[in-house]
Amino acid sequence: MARKVGICAIAQTTYEKNKWGARFQEMALEVLESIQQQTGVDFSETGITMSISVSDDVFDARTISDNAMTDVLGAHLGCEEKIAQEGIQALYYGLAAIQSGHEDVVLIVGHCKESQGKSRNMVTHLAFDPFFTRPVGLDFCAAAGLQAQAYAMKSGIGDEELARIVVRSSENAVKNPMLPEAKKLTMKEVMASPMIADPIRALHAYPVSDGAVGMLLVAEDRVKEFTDTPVWIKGVGNCMDSFFMGDRNLASNFALKKAAQIAYKRAGIDNPGKAFDIIEVSDQYAYQQPMWMEGLGIIDDGKGNEWIKKDGPQKNNVNISGGTLAGSPLLLGGLVRAAEAAIQLKGEAGDRQVANAKTALAHGVMGPAGQFHSIAVLERG
Amino acid sequence: MNIEKDNQFVIEGKLALPYQYFSGRTGSRFLIRLRDDKKINGLKCNACNKVFVPPRSTCEICGETIQDNWVEVKDTGTVTGFTVVRYSEPHQPVKAPYILALIKLDGADTPFAHIVQGIAIENMKVGLKVKAKFAEKTTSTIMDINCFMPAG
Ligand SMILES: [Zn+2]
Numbered sequence: 088m089a090r091k092v093g094i095c096a097i098a099q100t101t102y103e104k105n106k107w108g109a110r111f112q113e114m115a116l117e118v119l120e121s122i123q124q125q126t127g128v129d130f131s132e133t134g135i136t137m138s139i140s141v142s143d144d145v146f147d148a149r150t151i152s153d154n155a156m157t158d159v160l161g162a163h164l165g166c167e168e169k170i171a172q173e174g175i176q177a178l179y180y181g182l183a184a185i186q187s188g189h190e191d192v193v194l195i196v197g198h199c200k201e202s203q204g205k206s207r208n209m210v211t212h213l214a215f216d217p218f219f220t221r222p223v224g225l226d227f228c229a230a231a232g233l234q235a236q237a238y239a240m241k242s243g244i245g246d247e248e249l250a251r252i253v254v255r256s257s258e259n260a261v262k263n264p265m266l267p268e269a270k271k272l273t274m275k276e277v278m279a280s281p282m283i284a285d286p287i288r289a290l291h292a293y294p295v296s297d298g299a300v301g302m303l304l305v306a307e308d309r310v311k312e313f314t315d316t317p318v319w320i321k322g323v324g325n326c327m328d329s330f331f332m333g334d335r336n337l338a339s340n341f342a343l344k345k346a347a348q349i350a351y352k353r354a355g356i357d358n359p360g361k362a363f364d365i366i367e368v369s370d371q372y373a374y375q376q377p378m379w380m381e382g383l384g385i386i387d388d389g390k391g392n393e394w395i396k397k398d399g400p401q402k403n404n405v406n407i408s409g410g411t412l413a414g415s416p417l418l419l420g421g422l423v424r425a426a427e428a429a430i431q432l433k434g435e436a437g438d439r440q441v442a443n444a445k446t447a448l449a450h451g452v453m454g455p456a457g458q459f460h461s462i463a464v465l466e467r468g
Numbered sequence: 469m470n471i472e473k474d475n476q477f478v479i480e481g482k483l484a485l486p487y488q489y490f491s492g493r494t495g496s497r498f499l500i501r502l503r504d505d506k507k508i509n510g511l512k513c514n515a516c517n518k519v520f521v522p523p524r525s526t527c528e529i530c531g532e533t534i535q536d537n538w539v540e541v542k543d544t545g546t547v548t549g550f551t552v553v554r555y556s557e558p559h560q561p562v563k564a565p566y567i568l569a570l571i572k573l574d575g576a577d578t579p580f581a582h583i584v585q586g587i588a589i590e591n592m593k594v595g596l597k598v599k600a601k602f603a604e605k606t607t608s609t610i611m612d613i614n615c616f617m618p619a620g
Contacts, residue, residue, distance in 0.1 A: 107478055148483050212559045217489045218499065219522040222609040223581050224553065224560035229568055232551030233581070240549075240594065284568075285552040329528060333570050333579035334520075337549065 089186040091307040093317030093468060096125040097426045097433070099265050102298035102414045105202040111147060114299035115140075115159045115196045122303050126313040128192065130161035135303075137166040137190045139181055141174040141197030143418045145210050148203060160196065170197070173369075174300070175421030175451035175461045179323050181304040191306045192313075198299040199416035207295055207417070214455060220331070227371075227417075228292065230332060230455035232284025235374040237337040239286055242381075244374060244392040246286065250277035251395055252373040253290050253412060260409030262439045265298075269413055291373040296414040300426050310468075317468040318429040321446075322354025325461035332456055340382030343452075343460040347383050354464035359384045365431045365447035366405045367424035370412045375457070376400065379450060382460070407431065407439050421451015425463050432467040491608070494525040494535055502613070503606045510576050512537040521576040522610070541575035543600040544619050548572050548579045552589050561611060567592055571616055582610065586617035 098121035100106075100114050128134045138160035140153040149155065157163040168184075170176045174197040181193040201207050211227035238244065253272060260269035272290060280290040303313060310317045326349070328342035329335050347359065356362045366385065370376040377391025377399075385403065386394045393399075400406065406413075408427035415423040428447035430436050445467045453459045491499060494511065501507045510519040513527035513534045520527075525535035550569035553560065560566075562583060569592075570579040584598060598616035606612050 108476055145483070148481060206557060208555070208557045209559060212557070217609070218491055218495050219610045220581060221559065222561060222607070222611045223568065223583060224557070224562075225568070225581060226557065226559065228555070229551060229553050232553065233549050233568065233570060236551050236594075237549050281554065282552065283555045285554070287551075331522065331578065332581060333548075333572070334528075 092182050092185045092320045093305050093307060093310040094302050094320065094429045094465070095305045095310060095313040095317055096122045096303040097429050098122045098125070099300045099423070099426055100298045101265050101267050102296045102416070103268055104295055104297070106200065106297040107202065111142070111152070111198045111200055111299070112156050112159055115156055115198045115301070118196050118299045118301035119159055119194070122194070122301055126303055128303060128313060130164060135161060135165070135192050135194045137168065137184055138162045138194045138196070139168045139170060139177045141170040141177050141195070141418060141422060143171060143199060145213055146199050146201060146204065146418065160194065166190070173421045173451040173453040173459065173461050174419040174423070175425055175449060175463060176325070177422060178304070178320060178425055178463050179325065179461065182320050182323060185304060185306045191309050193304040194301065195304065195422070196299065196301040197419045197422050199418040200297040201295045201416050202297050211417070211455070225455065227455050228287070229284050231372045232287050233332060234337040234456035235287050235372060236285065238374050238378050241338040242377065242389055242392045244377065244395065246278055247274070248392055248395040249286070249288070249291055249373040250274045252370070252376050252400070253277045255400060256406060256409050256412040259407055259439065260413035263409050263413070264437070266409055266413050269409060287372055287374070293371045293411050294414045296416045298416060298419070300419055300423050302426065302429070316433045318432045319466045319468055321464040321466045322350045322352070322356070323461070323463045324349030324351070324353065325459065327459045328457070330458070337456055340378065340457070343379060343382030343457065344384070346460040346462050350462040350464055356464060360386070363446050363448045364404060364444040365407065365428050365441060366403055367408060367428045367447070368406060368410065368450040369420040369424055369452045370406065370410045371417070371420065371452070373412060375452070376405065376410065376412070379452070380405065383448065383450065404441050407436070407441060421449060421461055424451060425449035425465065428465050432465055494523050498523045499608050499612070503608055506602045508541050508543055508573060508600070509538050510541050511535065512539045518577045519575060520578050521573055521580055539575065541573045543573070545571045545573035545576070545598060547584065547594055547596040547598060549594060550584065550592060552592070565589060569616070571598060582613060583615040584617070585615040
């Protein structure tokens with residue numbers, strides 16, 4: 088059997104709407120220094136031998152934005168990889184590099200400053216093709232509107248339930264020290280916020296966010312050199328759906344179901360409804376929280392609305408961190424979810440700690456209307 | 469006074485690169501038919517019995533090459549989903565608010581995204597029958613269909 092891979096340290100900057108006074112290299116350095124301080128790791132032959140950066144050229148407004156960080160990543164003297172996808176994919180790469188025997192100690196650092204561009208929608212617009220989908224003005228927000236409408240028709244979810252999701256997220260967010268700008272929202276405030284892409288209201292959408300996140304991944308046999316409380320990566324899975332949204336059934340969760348199936352099989356999860364003490368899903372928009380929970384098979388298909396009404400998110404410990412809704416950059420959503428899940432499993436979550444959390448699920452999503460999903464199952468060491 | 473943040477600044481920049489995209493053998497043919505004849509064509513996978521609009525040369529379900537299997541579809545169809553875009557961005561083709569819909573043309577199996585006009589937002593619904601209104605000026609893109617309007 089392949090050797091296990093442990094998350095030995097987790098570090099994050101705060102997530103804020105506009106960290107104008109921090110360069111992305113500086114945010115990444117803050118993360119690296121925290122990881123070094125936690126573990127004593129360095130870039131020597133027995134330290135980090137592979138760095139994986141997560142970045143996006145358009146958000147950074149410079150190509151090959153990872154090569155601007157060689158000093159931070161130590162990569163000018165070693166192996167460097169880049170994820171230009173959902174950040175949770177860095178866990179996948181790191182896991183593969185270690186399980187294959189190529190590496191023992193892998194650094195992951197993701198950064199994104201959404202605030203640098205004039206508009207996040209203008210960035211996501213570029214994900215579409217120039218002949219058929221860009222000309223009609225598509226971006227991820229409009230695509231989410233199409234999916235939200237399809238999911239509302241399927242599940243019956245309405246304005247009040249969507250507002251409940253946002254209010255709970257804001258209540259959790261104020262307990263998360265990584266979100267200094269979080270403030271408690273009321274049902275009235277959410278329901279009075281303007282529609283942006285029906286049925287999505289302005290406060291149903293995650294805020295523009297800047298920040299960085301990182302982890303240290305280490306092979307089983309060397310984990311003890313860096314921590315007494317590792318978190319094991321038990322299984323990962325991902326799936327990419329069709330490019331054209333009309334080729335997909337937008338409310339079907341097709342790709343997410345497949346991604347979950349693969350991850351559960353690898354992690355030995357038979358009953359996802361009962362398996363997880365902590366669940367962190369990438370809810371960029373409020374409707375996605377119950378919808379992704381259906382796709383993950385943790386609640387029954389089409390039952391997301393009922394689940395919200397019955398206080399399901401609280402009972403299932405979903406997004407205790409506040410979730411993506413409370414603020415993490417698009418690119419890093421899933422990696423931040425994994426970071427928050429791992430912090431819980433290490434027992435380092437402070438005011439938001441869930442007692443005796445042993446198994447967690449972290450989820451990331453990328454592309455318009457949930458085209459790509461990636462999942463990691465984590466377990467306390 | 470914030471000593472730490474004083475005497476620090478941001479500089480203005482812009483990502484702007486004129487660019488040419490090859491529209492592809494399949495895409496070119498679709499767009500030429502649309503531009504010159506105001507006809508909408510799809511590509512059919514005979515193995516999957518599915519007509520794709522927009523067209524593509526390979527069926528992603530079974531991997532079959534389908535680039536020669538052109539079939540004409542109608543310029544009428546049904547709205548399978550929609551949203552109302554109420555925010556404004558420079559990449560939008562019309563002024564917000566506007567209706568962005570997924571439209572399954574009669575004869576096609578895959579809906580595609582386009583703008584619906586000629587109906588009040590509050591009357592918009594899934595299942596609405598629509599008809600293409602062709603553009604007067606070509607852009608050699610899908611906007612050679614100006615928008616869809618309620619049919620009949
Ligand atoms: Zn086929």
